[in-house]
Amino acid sequence: MSAVLEIEGLRKTYRSRKRGVRHALDGFDMRVEAGQVHGFLGPNGSGKTTTLRTLLGLIRPNGGRMAILGQELPQALPAVAGQVGAIVESPQFFPHFSARDTLGLLARAGELPQRRVDEVLEQVGLRDRAGERVKTYSLGMKQRLAVASALLKNPKLLILDEPANGLDPGGIREMRRLMRELAESGMTVVLSSHILGEIQLICDSVTIISLGRRVAFGPVEQVLAAHSQGSVRVRLEAVTDLAPAAETLTRSGVRVAATEPDHLMLSGVDKPAVVSRLLAEQGLYVSELTPVAVDLESVFLELTATAPVPGQNRQVDQSAKVDQTGTAGGWGA
Numbered sequence: 001m002s003a004v005l006e007i008e009g010l011r012k013t014y015r016s017r018k019r020g021v022r023h024a025l026d027g028f029d030m031r032v033e034a035g036q037v038h039g040f041l042g043p044n045g046s047g048k049t050t051t052l053r054t055l056l057g058l059i060r061p062n063g064g065r066m067a068i069l070g071q072e073l074p075q076a077l078p079a080v081a082g083q084v085g086a087i088v089e090s091p092q093f094f095p096h097f098s099a100r101d102t103l104g105l106l107a108r109a110g111e112l113p114q115r116r117v118d119e120v121l122e123q124v125g126l127r128d129r130a131g132e133r134v135k136t137y138s139l140g141m142k143q144r145l146a147v148a149s150a151l152l153k154n155p156k157l158l159i160l161d162e163p164a165n166g167l168d169p170g171g172i173r174e175m176r177r178l179m180r181e182l183a184e185s186g187m188t189v190v191l192s193s194h195i196l197g198e199i200q201l202i203c204d205s206v207t208i209i210s211l212g213r214r215v216a217f218g219p220v221e222q223v224l225a226a227h228s229q230g231s232v233r234v235r236l237e238a239v240t241d242l243a244p245a246a247e248t249l250t251r252s253g254v255r256v257a258a259t260e261p262d263h264l265m266l267s268g269v270d271k272p273a274v275v276s277r278l279l280a281e282q283g284l285y286v287s288e289l290t291p292v293a294v295d296l297e298s299v300f301l302e303l304t305a306t307a308p309v310p311g312q313n314r315q316v317d318q319s320a321k322v323d324q325t326g327t328a329g330g331w332g333a
């Protein structure tokens with residue numbers, strides 16, 4: 001498979017007198033193969049927008065390399081720009097224009113055939129409201145218009161930041177169908193989203209970023225399989241024993257991936273019997289110990305160390321540094 005998008009060792013450092021030096025991207029890698037729907041995931045402040053803005057030539061990186069369709073950026077940006085459609089920050093539209101006028105204007109500016117306007121209106125489901133003014137549109141309808149504007153030039157690579165934002169469940173399902181259709185027609189789609197269940201349903205592959213570094217990548221099933229191994233759910237006879245149990249296990253080197261109200265999720269457990277022994281030694285008795293298949297949300301929370309902890313309000317950018325051993329480099333590819 002050929003890569004449509006390649007990023008290697010990308011670095012971006014912000015410096016300010018007040019906040020000092022901040023490594024928004026700290027040697028970040030990403031690779032997206034042709035014809036894939038690829039999920040780009042990371043917690044708030046992890047570097048997603050910085051990556052996408054750097055790719056589009058809006059931010060100058062401090063190091064690393066990037067290529068789109070085999071052409072090195074930023075030098076080749078003018079040559080590849082016509083083949084990349086992107087919505088990275090919510091675009092502003094003239095409120096008194098209709099969707100059809102807006103897209104017509106964009107098509108003329110981009111020297112694209114006017115027939116594309118009706119084609120993309122149909123694709124994003126705005127056909128019947130295309131003549132109404134944008135200011136009368138809901139958030140979800142504006143989101144559809146944004147996607148339509150990115151589709152106008154029939155790009156080879158489509159980059160969408162939070163495309164499901166503001167969409168109702170039906171709209172999310174339609175967006176999912178549209179992404180699949182686009183990929184089937186040969187387009188490569190990169191989606192950043194916080195709706196992890198959606199990403200798991202739509203995407204062929206994912207990249208997870210945390211603190212400016214890639215912490216996982218590869219086909220969705222492979223990322224899930226790598227993390228399902230050794231994932232165990234533990235219930236205790238008394239719910240009040242969960243917190244001391246989490247503490248005991250962590251002290252003994254067992255990874256507690258999440259503390260839920262009525263159970264613990266552990267990862268990397270080779271011998272479940274060790275868990276019950278460790279707990280019993282402390283007078284904590286297990287009522288259930290079950291191997292489980294994890295979902296993308298659990299993997300995300302574990303790798304980015306952003307799972308909620310009872311009694312704590314986790315602060316943005318202060319997530320624990322992710323253990324790089326065994327995770328850096330990722331799986332699959």
Ligand SMILES: Nc1ncnc2c1ncn2[C@@H]1O[C@H](COP(=O)(O)OP(=O)(O)OP(=O)(O)O)[C@@H](O)[C@H]1O
Nearest residue numbers: 014022024042043044045046047048049050051317
């Ligand atoms: N212009 C800037 N000056 C200083 N720091 C910045 C600037 N832009 C971004 N940052 C910092 O870089 C880090 C990465 O930000 P970025 O916007 O790329 O995150 P993100 O993953 O897109 O987050 P979100 O999911 O909240 O949109 C954050 O710590 C942010 O505060």
